[in-house]
Amino acid sequence: MIQLEKLSKTYASGVEALRDLSLEIMEGEIFGFLGSNGAGKSTTIKILTTLSRPTSGTFSIAGIDPQNNPTKIRETIGYVAQEAGVDYFLTGRENLTLQGRLYHLPKPLILQRVEELLDLFDLQEVSDSMVSTYSGGMQRKLDIATSLVHHPKVLFLDEPTLGLDPRSRLILWDYIRKLNQNFGMTIFMSTHYLEEAEKLAGRIGIIDGGELKVIGTPEKLKSEIGADSINFVCESAQRREEQAEKWNLFKFKPYIDRLVFDRNEVRMYVRNGKDALLKAMSDTDALKLDVETISFSRASLDDVFLKYTGKSLENKKEESESEPWWKKWQKSGQGNDDWKKWQKDEKGNGPEKEAEESQTENGSCESSQKDKIASSGITGTEGNASSPEWGDWKSGKWTEAEMKQWWANKSKAK
Numbered sequence: 001m002i003q004l005e006k007l008s009k010t011y012a013s014g015v016e017a018l019r020d021l022s023l024e025i026m027e028g029e030i031f032g033f034l035g036s037n038g039a040g041k042s043t044t045i046k047i048l049t050t051l052s053r054p055t056s057g058t059f060s061i062a063g064i065d066p067q068n069n070p071t072k073i074r075e076t077i078g079y080v081a082q083e084a085g086v087d088y089f090l091t092g093r094e095n096l097t098l099q100g101r102l103y104h105l106p107k108p109l110i111l112q113r114v115e116e117l118l119d120l121f122d123l124q125e126v127s128d129s130m131v132s133t134y135s136g137g138m139q140r141k142l143d144i145a146t147s148l149v150h151h152p153k154v155l156f157l158d159e160p161t162l163g164l165d166p167r168s169r170l171i172l173w174d175y176i177r178k179l180n181q182n183f184g185m186t187i188f189m190s191t192h193y194l195e196e197a198e199k200l201a202g203r204i205g206i207i208d209g210g211e212l213k214v215i216g217t218p219e220k221l222k223s224e225i226g227a228d229s230i231n232f233v234c235e236s237a238q239r240r241e242e243q244a245e246k247w248n249l250f251k252f253k254p255y256i257d258r259l260v261f262d263r264n265e266v267r268m269y270v271r272n273g274k275d276a277l278l279k280a281m282s283d284t285d286a287l288k289l290d291v292e293t294i295s296f297s298r299a300s301l302d303d304v305f306l307k308y309t310g311k312s313l314e315n316k317k318e319e320s321e322s323e324p325w326w327k328k329w330q331k332s333g334q335g336n337d338d339w340k341k342w343q344k345d346e347k348g349n350g351p352e353k354e355a356e357e358s359q360t361e362n363g364s365c366e367s368s369q370k371d372k373i374a375s376s377g378i379t380g381t382e383g384n385a386s387s388p389e390w391g392d393w394k395s396g397k398w399t400e401a402e403m404k405q406w407w408a409n410k411s412k413a414k
């Protein structure tokens with residue numbers, strides 16, 4: 001279904017993000033693209049979704065060559081970017097409708113698909129609330145739903161559950177499974193969550209430094225490691241370093257197949273777990289090695305990752321909740337509380353009223369979702385001619401920096 005032949009990408013800055021990536025994804029499979037930060041996952045997905053050009057190499061999706069027919073590829077695929085692609089100032093229903101319009105679907109079909117998707121993702125109840133009032137999990141569900149309005153055959157998900165809490169993550173996994181099982185959708189999903197790759201993907205590809213290191217089913221990859229592991233955790237990486245000479249002696253122990261040092265940890269891969277554990281404990285004791293904790297485990301996907309990349313993903317600090325730009329902006333002290341007028345309260349009262357008030361106050365209106373919808377031509381409502389700031393910004397006449405400056409001046413004036 002998806003074929004990549006020696007894809008390489010070097011950005012103008014000189015960063016070599018991908019190197020000779022060759023892959024084949026079968027129809028109807030969920031493929032997990034596993035890699036740490038900066039490994040090249042998003043770059044690959046951007047190329048496959050025709051948003052970025054490879055420096056060299058070729059690819060095809062459903063037999064379509066992007067050079068001859070990029071539009072056809074875009075009709076065949078759905079794409080959920082790493083950063084949320086939904087519009088916070090529209091409702092869920094409006095976001096879906098807008099997407100249908102962008103794909104030039106006929107209006108009756110849009111209405112039908114919007115309802116289907118709201119049902120599929122259990123979003124009916126909040127469908128008429130503004131997205132800025134949604135939880136992170138709900139926003140991500142809507143984000144995926146918007147990528148499905150045109151019924152794509154292939155879905156690209158770039159870190160679909162990044163920053164979500166474990167419960168929301170589980171819920172989202174169910175939806176992804178449903179798309180694959182009920183609709184036979186081929187899914188190409190990047191992630192750096194081991195559990196996500198293991199639970200969802202039929203096959204996994206590990207990418208590191210722009211290179212594909214290994215590919216296979218989670219079971220096959222784990223069985224190739226073929227070993228139990230004993231993990232010694234030292235107080236600190238420095239303490240482990242200080243005793244490096246003694247730790248290195250374990251390289252010569254016959255009961256150890258492989259020894260890996262990773263920051264403050266020493267991992268020993270062994271064949272006969274129980275016997276090896278007793279011997280290793282007795283040897284660390286005899287060598288007077290400082291150990292904080294010892295754990296024993298069967299081979300995991302993290303062991304596979306560690307073997308092929310030299311790094312562990314499990315110890316990685318969780319990324320902070322990815323917040324929408326307007327929240328970060330608000331926190332940075334700009335705009336004061338003005339952003340709140342874009343949120344609806346529990347009763348559904350919100351921006352329209354505030355915007356009207358704002359208009360009578362100073363003769364201009366920052367934002368109204370109705371204006372925005374009107375300018376997209378979806379509802380047929382008249383656009384508000386006296387909303388130059390928002391309208392200009394949307395139409396690209398204002399840059400984000402100019403908009404921020406405008407807010408800053410406005411706040412000072414208050």
Ligand SMILES: Nc1ncnc2c1ncn2[C@@H]1O[C@H](COP(=O)(O)OP(=O)(O)OP(=O)(O)O)[C@@H](O)[C@H]1O
Pocket residue numbers: 011012013015016017035036037038039040041042043044082192
């Ligand atoms: N537009 C760009 N211009 C220059 N360099 C870029 C650009 N986009 C990505 N890179 C670089 O290319 C490399 C791969 O980045 P990419 O975003 O593909 O990684 P990733 O695996 O998606 O990482 P993450 O898990 O952090 O999202 C990184 O070194 C990154 O800094």
Ligand SMILES: [Mg+2]
Pocket residue numbers: 041042043082158
């Ligand atoms: Mg990325």
